[in-house]
Amino acid sequence: MVRNPQRRTALLDAAIDVLARDGARGLTFRAVDAQAGVPAGTSSNYFTGRDDLLTQAGARIHARMVPPPEKVDAAMRPEPSRELVADLMKWLVRRMTAERTGYLAMLELRLEATRRPALRAELTRAVRADFDENTRFYLGSGLPGDADTMLVLHLAMTGVLLEHFTLPGMLPEAELDRIVETLVDGIVPAR
Incomplete structure (x- = not known):
């Protein structure tokens, strides 16, 4: 090689x-x-x-989607709260929108993984490792909620991004912030 x-x-x-x-x-x-x-x-x-x-x-794709540590540090300066979680989830949507090509490619890879066991194993390992690291970060940062909160946030945001990228008219761009806030309000406990 x-x-x-x-x-x-x-x-x-x-x-x-x-x-x-x-x-x-x-x-x-x-x-x-x-x-x-x-x-x-x-x-x-x-x-x-x-x-x-x-x-x-x-x-x-995973390397392209991970935000630089200094941006994460800046995003985490406000006091941990439900509002901060909403801001972080809106930031996630903006980052993924900026990396639209990578996100669409990842969706393609996930579909292809249903037919390729080696690819499925590698993607499962990578996505699980990212999820576990994100959960550790969430719990360690003092944000409200627990591991189940993080799981439901992950699943909800995955759904929002899937709709946003595959059927853009389903969730109008102008409504994304409001949709994210509604999801966070329903998932993340108030302090």
Whole structure:
């Protein structure tokens, strides 16, 4: 395998674009090479096969979606409260909207994982690890609620994002903040 980390990252970003645009069935080495603007056959020098490309694209999506620690620190400066949880969930929606391509690609990967056991195992591991870390963070930050609160918030926000990205007219963009506030009010206990 060729060792050029910048080229590998560019190819993975191109794979994410292809996944979001064409779906998992459209993800081919040829499509990735064309999207990345590299000579045909380049991506096959970086990935052992399609499963490897799918799995590494999933890891790259997660890396792109994680906010920088300094932004998390800034977001956590206010006193822990239900209002802060609502602000954090609105921030999540804005971050995912800014990373729309990555989120759509992740949805494609999740669907593809239903047919590929190795991909399913890797995505389950990665998503579970993220969820567990987010739960530890939530509980350790003094935000109201418990682990079940975090679970229900996770599931609710996943649903909001799914609707927002796949059926944009279902949840009008102008209403997203209000919808998030309603969800948080119904899920997070008042102090």
